[in-house]
């Protein structure tokens with residue numbers, strides 16, 4: 001049976017209303033696909049705590065986490081991912097690509113021009129439709 005992993009992703013919005021998009025590196029699983037930065041929830045963590053920790057590790061900045069955007073279950077070839085995405089904003093520091101290939105801020109209307117990890121597509125569609 002496939003394992004289900006609990007994953008959180010931050011939909012980080014700046015004061016211009018742009019969204020931070022992160023390109024997975026060639027060394028990561030799902031290489032060269034765009035995602036919302038985040039990662040796996042560890043034992044004993046709430047989704048919000050996990051997101052704050054992951055963003056500090058991956059982007060080197062602090063965030064505040066707001067409402068949930070989407071909650072999606074996607075079955076990949078080897079694993080099932082339950083991806084929960086949350087609105088967030090940077091409260092301290094500047095996001096840096098410590099683990100990703102590239103980070104870019106994009107207006108909502110441009111999000112669909114990127115090739116997203118399949119599990120992220122419902123969240124992207126929801127953001128575009130708001």
Ligand SMILES: Nc1nc2c([nH]c(=O)n2[C@@H]2O[C@H](COP(=O)(O)OP(=O)(O)OP(=O)(O)O)[C@@H](O)[C@H]2O)c(=O)[nH]1
Nearest residue numbers: 007009028029030035036037038039040081117119120
């Ligand atoms: N962080 C993040 N992971 C996502 C997203 N969408 C999605 O399918 N995933 C998948 O969910 C898992 C999250 O794990 P992670 O971000 O900690 O990645 P990782 O490099 O530690 O995983 P790995 O050890 O499988 O390479 C990965 O399998 C990743 O491919 C997303 O938007 N953000």
